[in-house]
Amino acid sequence: MQRRLLKARAQPPRREGVSLKDALVGRAPEVLEAARVQYPRLARVVEKALEEALRSGRVRGPITGEELYALFLSLGARVRLRTTIKVLEHGKLKTLGEKIRESLRE
Numbered sequence: 001m002q003r004r005l006l007k008a009r010a011q012p013p014r015r016e017g018v019s020l021k022d023a024l025v026g027r028a029p030e031v032l033e034a035a036r037v038q039y040p041r042l043a044r045v046v047e048k049a050l051e052e053a054l055r056s057g058r059v060r061g062p063i064t065g066e067e068l069y070a071l072f073l074s075l076g077a078r079v080r081l082r083t084t085i086k087v088l089e090h091g092k093l094k095t096l097g098e099k100i101r102e103s104l105r106e
Contacts, residue, residue, distance in 0.1 A: 018054045020047060020063075027065030031072070031079055039077045046071065 024032065035043040053059040072079045085096040094102075 020051045020054060023050075023054055023059075023061075023063050024068070025062040025064055027081070028063050028068045030081065031065045031068045034081055035068075035072055035077065035079045038079060039072070042072075042075065042077055046075070 021029075032043065032047070035046070050059065050063070069079060069081075086093045087096060087099045089099070
């Protein structure tokens with residue numbers, strides 16, 4: 001009985017209320033969605049592993065987009081994300097395409 005009690009104390013507590021959706025911050029939901037589209041089978045495996053790691057307490061705190069992207073990259077999956085470049089000019093944000101079009105008109 002003492003062994004069981006010591007074993008139970010040694011295991012991290014299971015946190016039932018933590019979900020993967022709640023743990024994803026920043027661009028992490030976008031990274032996960034892009035991975036689901038591009039690598040559906042791998043994304044399901046990663047999701048299940050992360051959910052279990054969150055429940056068991058092996059992963060704590062928020063998971064950022066950069067961390068999730070690095071995880072997929074380390075697994076050999078280069079997740080392509082939609083990226084835009086914006087330029088601040090005279091207090092107004094413009095896309096790089098808009099900026100180039102304006103400079104061609106001049």
